[in-house]
Amino acid sequence: MMACILGQTGEIFFPKIDENEMVYFKEITIDFFKDMSLPIRECKSESEAKNFSQNMSIEDPHPVYFFDSDTSGEKLYEEFYIDSDIVDFEQYTGMGVIKNAVKPEKKTD
Secondary structure (H helix, E strand, O other): OHHHHHOOOOOEEEEOOOHHHOOOHHHHHHHHHHHOOOOEEEEOOHHHHHHHHHHOOOOOOEEEEOOOOOOOOOOOOOOOOOOOOOEEOOOOOOEEEEOOOOOOOOOOO
């Protein structure tokens, strides 16, 4: 939304987050349910979570299945730019802006 309002054509906005602020999705999930005062039930498999959810009542804990990622090269954070990009870290407090994003060619038939 910020890019639509503040950005120039071709700019890419990304969050500026310090390494000590980064968290895994598991932590986000646990914190979310905790914030909502909703109990969770950690399941050992996806099928266990699905089966439990089919018969659960509103009072039951919410089934959650955490699994190890099998995505090659997955890491705690995403890298939004490369060395050849022109990146502005000063314009906004919480966001960086890539100024020279490569625009793909439009195909015409």
